[in-house]
Amino acid sequence: MKKIVELKNASVQVNNGFDEIKTILDEVNLEIYEHDFLTILGGNGAGKSTLFNVIAGTLMLTSGSISILGEDVTNLPAEKRAKYLSRVFQDPKMGTAPRMTVAENLLIAKYRGEKRRFSPRKILAHKEEFSQLLTKIGNGLERHLDTPTGLLSGGQRQALSLLMATLKRPELLLLDEHTAALDPKTSLSLMRLTDEFVTGDSLTALMITHHMEDALKHGNRLIVMKDGKIVKDVNHDEKSKMEIADYYQFFE
Structure with missing residues (x-):
């Protein structure tokens, strides 16, 4: 093993x-x-x-x-x-960027660890994918793609942190x-x-x-x-x- x-x-x-x-x-x-x-x-x-x-x-x-x-x-x-590795902390504020929207946070997680060049974010192209991901969580986050994460409840933020931490299947x-x-x-x-x-x-x-x-x-x-x-x-x-x-x- x-x-x-x-x-x-x-x-x-x-x-x-x-x-x-x-x-x-x-x-x-x-x-x-x-x-x-x-x-x-x-x-x-x-x-x-x-x-x-x-x-x-x-x-x-x-x-x-x-x-x-x-x-x-x-x-x-x-x-x-x-x-x-990825880490989810005790404090729900630790795992997300509060002024960025839910979709923007997920976009960061999607390209975590990859080399990035200056290019348009193309966030609209990912919205359907992100919406489907968030629907699995089942706490209404899919309706908040354009909401700054700082406005979410602690539970929603922590669920988002967990999703972001596991998106790239960490070792x-x-x-x-x-x-x-x-x-x-x-x-x-x-x-x-x-x-x-x-x-x-x-x-x-x-x-x-x-x-x-x-x-x-x-x-x-x-x-x-x-x-x-x-x-x-x-x-x-x-x-x-x-x-x-x-x-x-x-x-x-």
Whole structure:
């Protein structure tokens, strides 16, 4: 099976401002394979976001290595890793350009990572295609192609961010607590859409969540983190036999 990401002894140490060195990622070893859908659980300060940041390249390792599709990217900055991955953030404002319309945002996502020359946008030529894409989401976004994204609801914006992140079928999709800022009903709807996109298009994805129910229901692997370490890596067979009470025991 194709290995998408491999972390070897990945560690991050930071100065906490009091001349003390704090380890926020501690000798992490992790292999992620094609079509894996990993859900990641852990309390505050467990190292979940740090793990995402070192994979994305927004935070550099102090020691250890990381490779994506066999390429050593340990010292590559985020912009050099962008060809491999997409990320949906917790804040719905992070994934879209607020003053640009829905159609304009989708056009950026469509040509993401490609070399561009100065040429007319030809946005009208894409409107039918974009309208059909948005109809699949089912929250009325297809009626807002010409609406600036800053005027959309948080749920609509996050659904658009998810669509933009998956439009070019990234090698790795990072879902960084992407439902946390939404109300329960909208969160449920977005998770249904996420599952559709990830499993339907056979994407490889990592999802940080604080919702035990989402971690139980979605994904084929479960990672539990504590104090910068991976303390549990549960495979599909084990995960399918677990109940919500088993998840709460991880935090006792």
